[in-house]
Amino acid sequence: MILGNSEIKRLIEDKKLIEEHEEKNIQGAGVDFRARTFYRPSGDTKVHKESRTLPEISEISGDTVSIKPNELILVETIEKVNMPSDIAARILPRSTLCRCGVYLLTAFVDPGFSGRLTVGLKNMSNHSFELEKGARIMQVMFEKTEGDTVDYDGRYQGGKVV
Template identity: 50%
Template sequence: MILGSTEIDKLIQKKKLLENYLEENIEGAGVDLRVGKIFHLKSGAKLTTSERVLPEIEEINGRHFVLKPDHYVLIQTMEKVNMPLNICARMLPRSTIQRSGVYQFHAFIDPGYSGTLTFGMKNLGKFDFEFEKGTKIAQIIFELVKGKTKAYKGKYQGGKVT
């Protein structure tokens, strides 16, 4: 079951579901998230059954950014989530992003995760896409988890980018 704005607001007040959010960004069944930090990938990566090597990253300074065609960046949200054990979440791109030829790569947000959110963004179009830090870029949708669950124990707890 997807949570509506009144349930989201209750969880924000009682459980600090979201921190550093703007109240006007709470929509009917989700919350718009804003661009916090932007990162370039500086190296390759590797993922096997016995080894995980993440890419080196470099933060991009400045308020404005131009995403060139075929360029890929990591975006870290300004907002922080604190997921209770009975709530999970998914992120979706705002429709303006897709209409601009830009695609986002989101991961599932597990119960028990706490931290900022990081996702990939790539310009699939033929033209530059300009945006700035603080811009509404994605939406988070919260869902109720029915039954017993486990808390997230992964390496990105706390909002670690890589």
């Protein structure tokens, strides 16, 4: 069951579901999240059964970033989530990104996760795309889970970028 506006607001108040949000960004059935920090990944990577090599990242300075055609950057959100054990979340792109030819690469937000969210942005168009810090880039939809859950205890707990 996707949570509506009133339940999201209640969880923000009672459980600090989202920190550093703007009230106007709480939509009917989700919350718009904004860009805080930009990173450029580089280097060879791998994901094997027993090991992984993640990219090196460098923070992109300035209030805006220009993403070239076919370029990928990582974006950390202003908002921080504190997921209760019975709530999970899905991340969707704002339709404006789609209209600009920019693809949002996301993952599932597990119950028990706490921290800022990091997503990938890939410019799929033939033109540069400029993004400013504070711009709304995605909508997060919260869902009630049924049955027993296990709180997230992975490497990105606390909002680590890599």
